[in-house]
Amino acid sequence: MQSVTTSQDGEILVLSVNNPPVNALSWHVRQGISDGIEQGLKDDSVKAIVIRCEGQTFIAGADITEFGKPPQGPDFNAVLNTIETATKPVIAAIHGTALGGGLETTLVCHYRIAVPSAKLGVPEVKLGLLPGAGGTQRLPRLVGIEQAAVMTSLGEPISAQKALDTGLIDKLASEDSLAADAVAFARECVAKGPRHTRDLPVKGDTAIIAKLEAENARKWKGFDAPYANLRCVAAAAENPNIEDGLKFERAEFMKLMTGSQSAAQRHMFFAERQAAKIDGLPKDTQLRDIKKVGVIGAGTMGGGITMNFLQKGIPVTIVEMVQENLDRGVAVIRKNYEASAAKGRYTSEQVEKMMGLLTPSLSLDDLADCDLVIEAVYESMDVKKDVFGKLDTICKPGAILASNTSYLDVNEIAASTSRPQDVLGMHFFSPANVMKLLEVVRGDKTADDVLATAMAIGKKIGKIAVVAGVCHGFIGNRMLSQRQIPANALLMEGASPEQIDNVFTDFGFPMGPFQMADLAGMDIGWHRDTSLEPTNVREAMCLAGRFGQKNGKGFYDYDEKRNRTPSAEALAIIEDFRSRSNMQKREITDQEIIERCLYPMVNEGYLILEEGKAQRASDIDVVWIYGYGWPVYRGGPMFWGDLEGAKKIVESLERQGVKVAESLKAKAA
Ligand code: T1G
Numbered sequence: 001m002q003s004v005t006t007s008q009d010g011e012i013l014v015l016s017v018n019n020p021p022v023n024a025l026s027w028h029v030r031q032g033i034s035d036g037i038e039q040g041l042k043d044d045s046v047k048a049i050v051i052r053c054e055g056q057t058f059i060a061g062a063d064i065t066e067f068g069k070p071p072q073g074p075d076f077n078a079v080l081n082t083i084e085t086a087t088k089p090v091i092a093a094i095h096g097t098a099l100g101g102g103l104e105t106t107l108v109c110h111y112r113i114a115v116p117s118a119k120l121g122v123p124e125v126k127l128g129l130l131p132g133a134g135g136t137q138r139l140p141r142l143v144g145i146e147q148a149a150v151m152t153s154l155g156e157p158i159s160a161q162k163a164l165d166t167g168l169i170d171k172l173a174s175e176d177s178l179a180a181d182a183v184a185f186a187r188e189c190v191a192k193g194p195r196h197t198r199d200l201p202v203k204g205d206t207a208i209i210a211k212l213e214a215e216n217a218r219k220w221k222g223f224d225a226p227y228a229n230l231r232c233v234a235a236a237a238e239n240p241n242i243e244d245g246l247k248f249e250r251a252e253f254m255k256l257m258t259g260s261q262s263a264a265q266r267h268m269f270f271a272e273r274q275a276a277k278i279d280g281l282p283k284d285t286q287l288r289d290i291k292k293v294g295v296i297g298a299g300t301m302g303g304g305i306t307m308n309f310l311q312k313g314i315p316v317t318i319v320e321m322v323q324e325n326l327d328r329g330v331a332v333i334r335k336n337y338e339a340s341a342a343k344g345r346y347t348s349e350q351v352e353k354m355m356g357l358l359t360p361s362l363s364l365d366d367l368a369d370c371d372l373v374i375e376a377v378y379e380s381m382d383v384k385k386d387v388f389g390k391l392d393t394i395c396k397p398g399a400i401l402a403s404n405t406s407y408l409d410v411n412e413i414a415a416s417t418s419r420p421q422d423v424l425g426m427h428f429f430s431p432a433n434v435m436k437l438l439e440v441v442r443g444d445k446t447a448d449d450v451l452a453t454a455m456a457i458g459k460k461i462g463k464i465a466v467v468a469g470v471c472h473g474f475i476g477n478r479m480l481s482q483r484q485i486p487a488n489a490l491l492m493e494g495a496s497p498e499q500i501d502n503v504f505t506d507f508g509f510p511m512g513p514f515q516m517a518d519l520a521g522m523d524i525g526w527h528r529d530t531s532l533e534p535t536n537v538r539e540a541m542c543l544a545g546r547f548g549q550k551n552g553k554g555f556y557d558y559d560e561k562r563n564r565t566p567s568a569e570a571l572a573i574i575e576d577f578r579s580r581s582n583m584q585k586r587e588i589t590d591q592e593i594i595e596r597c598l599y600p601m602v603n604e605g606y607l608i609l610e611e612g613k614a615q616r617a618s619d620i621d622v623v624w625i626y627g628y629g630w631p632v633y634r635g636g637p638m639f640w641g642d643l644e645g646a647k648k649i650v651e652s653l654e655r656q657g658v659k660v661a662e663s664l665k666a667k668a669a
Pocket residue numbers: 021022024057060061062063064065076097099100101102104123124127129130131132133135270273274
């Protein structure tokens with residue numbers, strides 16, 4: 001199949017790119033465009049050239065799968081130069097999303113026309129990159145410094161209307177006649193001749209750059225690419241000669257391209273998409289139709305889970321056992337939506353519409369007509385088995401019965417019904433209406449279509465769904481405990497909560513294990529029997545009434561604004577517990593904290609793969625980035641483990657006395 005075909009409409013030559021699914025600028029597309037432009041320039045009957053795309057979108061960027069491989073076909077910048085220096089006007093006809101190298105291709109075209117629904121952007125920053133084919137130098141010449149700085153450093157696309165308003169495009173086509181409108185527009189451009197973006201002056205003020213850096217300091221902490229993008233936009237303002245700016249951009253691009261952050265973020269781009277695929281699933285697997293959802297439990301999790309469906313227009317019946325709890329749960333859902341509305345995310349009509357889709361109930365019988373029921377009750381196997389036993393008699397045949405359990409054995413829950421094939425886990429992460437990760441836990445008897453339906457509904461409600469196998473803690477929590485155990489041990493051996501947490505936040509996590517403990521609440525699961533001697537530091541903290549952020553004191557002290565400060569009382573409790581455990585305090589390095597806490601997690605990931613509890617290593621990376629805040633520029637624990645080196649990890653684990661996974665040992669050999 002030819003990636004670029006040509007057709008002629010009178011004196012207009014039309015180059016049509018056809019490289020599904022997103023018309024990426026693969027080497028054969030670059031070759032086809034180059035050949036097409038040459039053909040148009042040689043043909044005297046041709047007075048102007050249109051570049052358009054077949055399929056769902058205009059060019060969505062360079063072909064990311066080609067990165068890091070030996071170059072093939074014409075160099076991207078050479079092709080852009082062929083377009084830019086063409087002696088006849090070249091017009092870009094844009095639909096779908098013109099992104100990255102795709103937008104850069106339009107920038108070297110002499111004119112641009114787009115349909116109203118098109119979006120135009122430079123999302124390279126999300127891949128740890130920057131628009132490396134002149135985007136940072138040409139955008140400021142069309143839309144000005146401010147708009148270019150925002151587009152390149154945040155990576156969000158703008159609408160065709162905004163593009164027209166800011167000068168990024170010249171004309172809007174009608175939604176359903178882009179091809180014809182583009183040819184007509186090209187005819188208008190013949191008399192005008194080529195107009196070179198590179199010759200336009202840079203407009204605007206670079207003050208926006210410091211403003212963006214200040215506004216995004218927290219979000220960009222640890223990332224290289226946003227700052228590199230802004231340095232390049234500043235260079236456009238400082239270098240009237242675009243060649244100097246292009247040279248600066250090239251150098252900055254190559255630094256990012258050869259760095260580990262971009263490799264990690266490109267890995268995650270594909271990992272996220274891979275996670276949606278279920279290996280071995282028959283192609284003709286039909287999904288079950290989910291028109292109505294039931295949620296059991298109106299607490300934090302049940303309420304959050306419910307919100308995911310309501311905001312996608314899916315009706316939910318939410319069931320509690322006690323009216324007061326039901327009323328509170330519904331009130332919290334409304335309050336959350338109203339808070340979002342206050343921030344402009346919803347109109348009050350939308351809030352009422354979503355709340356109108358919610359049916360509160362005190363009876364499980366009201367779930368009889370639901371297509372999917374998600375149980376989010378107390379984390380007790382007995383309670384869950386009782387609930388599923390009742391659902392088995394109440395719910396219609398074919399209804400999917402899911403548990404939101406975060407640890408428990410989904411097979412055992414399924415066995416409490418007569419329909420284990422319809423049962424699986426859907427483990428949401430708190431707050432369930434915010435966190436993107438959804439672990440879909442496949443029971444031994446879960447039917448293929450049930451699994452596929454759960455994955456699809458997860459995507460529909462905006463989650464990143466990952467298939468997990470049944471084991472204690474599935475993928476994420478199972479690895480989390482491998483991090484928590486050594487963290488607690490290091491506390492006893494002499495590290496302070498602050499030192500350990502700082503190692504994690506310096507690594508790129510939003511918070512460390514002891515900050516997390518304070519946030520979650522130290523008294524969760526605490527036996528509350530104050531007559532008993534504490535068996536660990538958390539119990540000692542609870543005994544001292546230090547429950548965490550909730551009552552202003554835990555491993556840290558908190559003021560009314562929840563600002564965290566080290567706590568002398570907490571350190572004294574740790575010291576007292578350490579001495580009563582006859583532990584000798586010693587100096588501990590940050591590197592030891594990394595190796596003791598993160599290497600066992602990587603090892604657990606290999607065990608999870610050996611046991612078939614995750615489909616692929618990149619799924620484990622997705623779990624940790626979207627469920628626990630592992631920094632995306634480090635690519636997830638398995639990707640990071642590869643960068644650390646299996647040999648180094650194995651040697652450290654063996655020094656720690658950790659049982660090393662056979663597959664990890666084999667990798668180190
Ligand atoms: N290269 C290769 N494959 C790509 C791709 C790309 N740029 N974009 C998408 N795919 C694949 C993707 O892996 C998936 O494959 C399929 O297409 C559908 O994608 C020099 C250096 C365009 C908004 O960052 O944002 O240009 O799983 O599931 O939801 O300055 O894809 O089917 O096998 O996401 O409809 C800059 C990235 C590149 C845009 C469509 N461009 N893509 O979303 O489909 S770097 C980007 C997207 C660059 C230059 C620089 C989205 C989309 P599979 P999908 P979608």
